[in-house]
Amino acid sequence: MTNLARNLVDTADLHPDKPALILDDVHLDYRTVEEATRRMAGWLRAQGIEAGDRVALMLPNIPAFPVIYFGALRLGAVVVPMNPLFKSREVEYYLSDSGAKIIFAMPGEAAAGAAAAGARFVGIEGADAVALGGIIGEATPVDDVVDRADGDTAVILYTSGTTGRPKGAELTHHNLRSNAGTTLETLMPMGPGDVVMGCLPLFHVFGMTCGLNTAFSAGAALTLIPRFDPVKALDVIPRDKVTIFQGVPTMYGALLGQAAGREKDLETLRTCASGGASLPVELLRKFESTFGAAILEGYGLSETSPVASFNHPDAERKPGSIGFPIRGVEMAVVDDQGTEVANGEVGEIVIRGENIMKGYWNKPDATADAIRDGWFHSGDLAKRDEDGYYYIVDRIKDLIIRGGLNIYPREVEEVLYEHPSIVEAAVIGVPHEDLGEEVAAYIVVKPGETVDPAEVSQFVQDRLAAYKYPRHVNVIEALPKTATGKILKREIRQA
Known part of the structure; x- marks a missing residue:
């Protein structure tokens, strides 16, 4: 029995006074954040939220996000993260499809979408956790953490919907805990002295697992940028002495575009990780030659929690490669009949292991099509070299x-x-x-x-x-x- 909320609770016990969240002048230690999640859980319980109920979260990267996220998980509820830029009809679809009873969001489009879906809307204003004071200030704290089985759903994360309407990938407590643990122990080692740049959206699986869940497992500080801006990032990195940067290729390109006269601003970085899309080799080379910070490229999807492969820091790094499978994960390249192809030949990446989703929420046919004989079919074309390193060629649909x-x-x-x-x-x-x-x-x-x-x-x-x-x-x-x-x-x- 386990619960993803233990990531925060256990760290707060070990490092109560260490910084957990930073947003400009707002600094919150682990004791403060964990106590806020207790009150958040108490408030939700008073509203009738129980284990298994869905709680939607539609906020930018502000401290209120992790407080609500871990507060809901503490009760055994299921979190449904959503893009704060959604319009009302998108909000209505996500809430209706997931059956979420309540949504926390900034005032605006979300309120209309919630009304149409019959969900309760809770408006959050302000940039820091204090904005929750009016909601949770008088709530009775919940000190316990509800036990959840490894296979119980922790998060329903909707795919981007490149074809048809978005589908909700059910990620379990074990999926997310193991992926964060493997990231921490083998891919991006960090500890209480580290500062992680939180510019990836926390509602996205990359930012949620590799940023929030991993940092909170390690006792590292997460410095937040509500919405990525390269100039702001170049200000925050030296200010907060950021040691770990995680981003998608366009973020690295944007930083490079603002590099003139700021080449030394990234000298505190120890680890840079790229995912979410293929990183052009020329962009990698230009970034590294400009800032002197190496980028390790990895690969994953919403359905894989997300990390599936990575250029491991203790192994040879191959620019242009997504590395090799992480601990607890297997990958292969197959043809249209599902037969593994020879090294150097192009086929579809298939994945199996402890990171694979439970399935698509209420979509058994889509689940059966995506997961066949235990292998998740990614839809990505790749080839593998003789050393077992994988190279993305393209999306099948592209x-x-x-x-x-x-x-x-x-x-x-x-x-x-x-x-x-x-x-x-x-x-x-x-x-x-x-x-x-x-x-x-x-x-x-x-x-x-x-x-x-x-x-x-x-x-x-x-x-x-x-x-x-x-x-x-x-x-x-x-x-x-x-x-x-x-x-x-x-x-x-x-x-």
Whole structure:
């Protein structure tokens, strides 16, 4: 029997006076945060929330998030994290689908969505945990932690919904505790003297597991940025002496874009980790040469809690690789029939182990399609080398088939990132009457610079086979992204 809330409770017992959360001038130690979760649990219990009930949480990275998160888990309730940028119809869907009884959110769209779904809305204003004072100040604390079985659901985390409506991945207490433990013990060792940059959204599995859950397991401080901004990050890192930075590739690119005169601001960093999307090799090289901080790339999905593979700090690092499977996890590359392919050949990544979700909430058919014979099918194309390191090639759904030939957008994007004027790039397939699909590139250039689309097209043609270079090059001001900074190709296609 276990409960993810023990991550905080046990650490507060060992390190009560160590800093837990920082948000500019707000500094909260572990004793304060843990006591707040007791009152939060007491308030929820007084509202009739019981073990197994769903509690929705739609907040940016502010201290109130972990207080509500661990307060709900303490009761054995199930947390449903949501993007604070959602509109009312999205809120209604998430609440209705999950059956959440209550939602904590900033005033605005969430209130209308909650009303439509028949859920209780609790408005949270202000940036720090004191904003909860009016709610939990007089609540009777709950000192115990409700026992939960390893297979009990702790979090319902909705996938981004690249096809159809989002599905809720049920992540268990064991999924999340083991993934945070493995991250802490083998991938990103940290302790009470460390400071973790909390710029990844806590409602996203990367920020939730590798940031919040891992830091709270270790007794490290989590310094929060409500919404990522590279200039703010470059101010916070030296101010708070950040030792561990976790981000997605676009965050590293944004920091690089603000590097002029600030190359020394990242000198306190000991570990940088990248995930959420493929990290272009050229971006990695430019970041490391500019800031002198090495980046370790990993791989995972919402359904895998999330970490599945990583460039382990005690092993050879291979730029462009997502490393090899973490402790307690197996991976393979298979063909359409589910047969493992030879090293160097491209196939779909399948994963099994203690990190795999319980299933999709109330969607048995989708669960059966995703998890076959114990293996989760990722939808990602990859190849494995002779040393067991994996390399993402692309998403299966992003594959471009031009005149019967397969083109992996990532390969083209890697070349585009080598162009001296390009800071971001996305490649998609567009319909073509004769060839089926044609290659189209969407690029963002450095401020104050211009490029000739024909020159960019030629730049790629000089470096790749003739059928792969983009015949259409579109220069745009910004690429559409998720809240975590992941480029949204489906929105580019719909534009």
